[in-house]
Amino acid sequence: MVGNGPRVAKRSLNACTRCRRQKIKCSGSQPCDGCNKRKLTCIFDDRDQKILVTKGYIDELLQKIANFQQSDLSNPSPLSPEYTEERSPDLKDLNDISDIAKSTSNDHDEFHHELEDPASGLTNPLSTGPPTFMSAENGRTFYLGTSSNWSFTRRVLSLTHERIYQEALPTGALLFDGTTYDLGWDGLRRPQDPEIAAVPTFDHALYLINAVKFRCGQLYHLFDENDFMRNLHEFYAGSQPNATASLWYIHFLLILAFGKGFVQHKLQGNRPAGAEFFVKALQLLPDVSILHQEPIESIEIFCCVALYLQALDCRSSAHNYIGQAMRMAMAEGLHTQMPIEYLGESFVQRCRKIWWTVYILDREMTSLMGLPQSLNDDHVNALLPTFPGSRQKTAGIDMQIKLSRIIAEINSSVYAIDGRLNRNFLLRTKAALANIARLADELRVSFPLHLERSMNGVSRTSAYLHLLYHQCIVLATRPLLFCFLKIRFESPENCSDALHNSRSVRNLIQMCMESSQQMISILRSLQSEGLLETFLPFDLESIFVSTVVLLMGPAIDIRWNYPMWLEKAYAIFEEIIENGNLIAKFRRSELQLLDELLSCFPDDQPRCLSAPVSFPNDVLNPPAGPLASSFPPSTHALSHGMLSDPGVTMENAGAFTRGLTTAQIMAVADSIESIDTEWMSNAMIEHSIW
Structure with a gap:
């Protein structure tokens, strides 16, 4: 029994040139609804008209072609010119029929594909087409990552400026990676040992360390408290004569840099708080080939460097450091279910904290760069760390x-x-x-x-x-x-x-x-x-x-x-x-x-750019x-x-204001x-x- 529900409108088998070019639905009428609505000339090309035939008919045509070609191969040459002239039209006609049959079959498949996938032509404008780059005034070129917050704002600014002024947005109006602060260091490590930084008193150091624990400790693992504090007491007690040559000392300087950043709000010029400790730490940092000898603390150090650089808007450098931490952690098997019975409870718990800190920072920094993730989750089976008395x-x-x-x-x-x-x-x-x-x-x-x-x-x-x-x-x-x-x-x-x-x-x-x-x-x-x-x-x-x-x-x-x-x-x-x-x-x-x-x-007319659009690069004055x-x-x-x-409110406006x-x-x-x-x-x- 035929139902009484609404009939489903069928797609027109004939489309005008405009609708076919834009791959949109056409009513098939002359003129079609879309062209009539937009008051455009509606043109139908009979050569593009689609016809529906049975699959059996197409198979029959293809079989006839195959039989003819087989017969032609079994009776080769010598053909008289008359014979050739007589047969050529038939061959051409059959080849045309073959092309039509294949085209009809392809159109038939395409027709069903379009019905199954009506959004087949839709892509994200932020990630489609050729990659986008932007050059700073110093000549350095930056890639605008697809999901980056920084890149998104650049695209919106550029789009709006080009619409208003009909020319590209001046790069002097933009903040680029690593240009805000000055560390006061050219990045080179001199052959001679760098000057040892003056560290704060013991009480002051405890204050800075506790600030880091409060600001970062709930979210990231930057140091193992038991091991770190034991070395801290030995350092201030003077029981480690070569303490400044150890990895722990570099780690200590980085934690001090963070502590200064959290508690010191007044800047001297454009030098960030804690920069003196951060620079000394990088000057003392050994080559990666040496760091592999103490991988656990080295990974923690890489996390500290990456997070501090991220805070200075040095996104590329931060992403590179967290990438090194990720690779070193995987080389040590931190992404696996490390056996407690073989490695010990405290060591495994520390490794789990380190691994998930590296994992989270890597995901966040990669997204902020707008780059594809480098690690497949199928390869990660590390367990979560446990914190006695703190399930939260x-x-x-x-x-x-x-x-x-x-x-x-x-x-x-x-x-x-x-x-x-x-x-x-x-x-x-x-x-x-x-x-x-x-x-x-x-x-x-x-x-x-x-x-x-x-x-x-x-x-x-x-x-x-x-x-x-x-x-x-x-x-x-x-x-x-x-x-x-x-x-x-x-x-x-x-x-x-x-x-x-x-x-x-x-x-x-x-x-x-x-x-x-x-x-x-x-x-x-x-x-x-x-x-x-x-x-x-x-x-x-x-x-x-x-x-x-x-x-x-x-x-x-x-x-x-x-x-x-x-x-x-x-x-x-x-x-x-x-x-x-x-x-x-x-x-x-x-x-x-x-x-x-x-x-x-x-505006009805584009504006003329009478003066450069920029904001002062000297943010201090x-x-x-x-x-x-x-x-x-x-x-x-x-x-x-x-x-x-x-006065008309948006539908469901305010529906989510409470979360x-x-x-x-x-x-x-x-x-x-x-x-x-x-x-x-x-x-x-x-x-x-x-």
């Missing part, structure tokens, strides 16, 4: 590992190189969000934030994990922001309509906005508790990522204008800057530049002017009059259907996103 610490490491793996998965799918693995871009985003959603409730229950409670303080560990969690959501969804910003620039009158054509895509962007607000809310709570991290780079990354998203939102749609949240973000920037972080000052200047550029849009002033709340979006009515639950994330992910991917694919083709 083990759970924290476990959650860090899970989030690090999600970051790696997003990088390898949503940001796959040249779109090879993300032909179904939105479907890949859907899968990434589903993996993120599985951790939502576990994170909420195991590591509550209590942001709304005035009597309970905020846990620094919980805050860090929630920040990392929301960064995963932003990382998975912000390519859509870039897509629609480009659509907004190319077709401003159609941007609002395009957003309303897919509720799922709109909700994904809304989720990106809400996660950005959540990060700002968490950082504001840390700020009120005096726990805002101003030396390590991860709080700064969170506020930088979230502010870029909130600046882009109103440029796409006025209803994504959140001046209150931007004001909170700028207040966080101010505190980090006041605590001596020069990188935060440059980052804020970049955001102000982006804000000013977006405020120039929309910035000149007076608009770029040196403090950030006001962004208001540029209020001028976007051509957008839809600002994203598993059910909420899955609801958005499950709403992504094939029709959304097909629409998004067509929109990106029409607007030449890649």
